[in-house]
Amino acid sequence: MREVLDRSAGVRLSADEYRADFRERFWQSHEYDFWKLERRQTFAEPGDESWVAFSHGDWETALRLIAARRPQYESDARRMAELGFASYRVRVVEAPLTPYLQWELRLLRLMGATSDRVRVLDAARVGLHEASGPLPEVVTLGADVTYEVLYDDAGLADGAIRHTGAALTAACRQFIARLYESGEDVVAYVDREVAALPPPVPPRG
Template identity: 30%
Template structure:
């Protein structure tokens, strides 16, 4: 039986986790209404000042700061196509605000050989005990939050986390325009 979370239940997980939260992102675009203004402004101007202002007041950044102050880990890996889509270029430009709040974000170019070992879905892994798989509609809007807590499935997601984390490039070192780093 599939267990789904409401949007509010999903949001609450970021307050309730005990030690670690980890995310794998595999999409080149996300259509999240709360980001639209900052993204469109950045597309027009190349300026992240709206995102910077948002980072000072947003519930997300405040929760990350509180959790990090309590010793909890926030990590994520973004699997990205190169050249980067407009959306991912904006995320790259604005990632410093998430990192300043306390997230550790890394980048894994889609052409890296290890990406073939990873799943084709976004997920959050909470305390290495349960998974929330994110489902998106045809317009890249998240619309379902599926809970997975079967031990074998959780172990598989932990393995994917470990693979992605090992090969992903820390944000401060990731240069999207660098020549192919993985050629032999």
């Protein structure tokens, strides 16, 4: 997939510009489903209260804050149904799970049980597509918008490259959909592989 995302052909957005652009376009998707591919194993999300609690070692609070999002996700699910589109996510995972993924998978489990269709895929299943490097973080919206979402070395959001074009967006959507078909439902995966793990120890430094 990285080969088809020519960064020089897209528009570079800052983190704030990406968030604003995404919010404006998401609820206009209508007939076209939302697709997201996540490949990196660690991110930093200082704007997320649950992540902050996790990063401070307060696992109980992190889980409580995740659970508190259920009403919002249920509301999002109803709105997406009314507008006629769905949200699909593929989360690539490596073993052993990073502390971040232990946290994020709990969040994705709630999303999978309420608003989104989320599947988990072992990294070994995408190796064939990574001869030139790890798969990028990719989002498709509507008929013709694709974002390559960017992060710095610490995993902090660093904006995105926005590509427009129906053919490129369709190709990216189809690629993520094929990975989705090979994945496992996030609820089943988390209940089997994650739920019984001890609280993650966040990295220091």
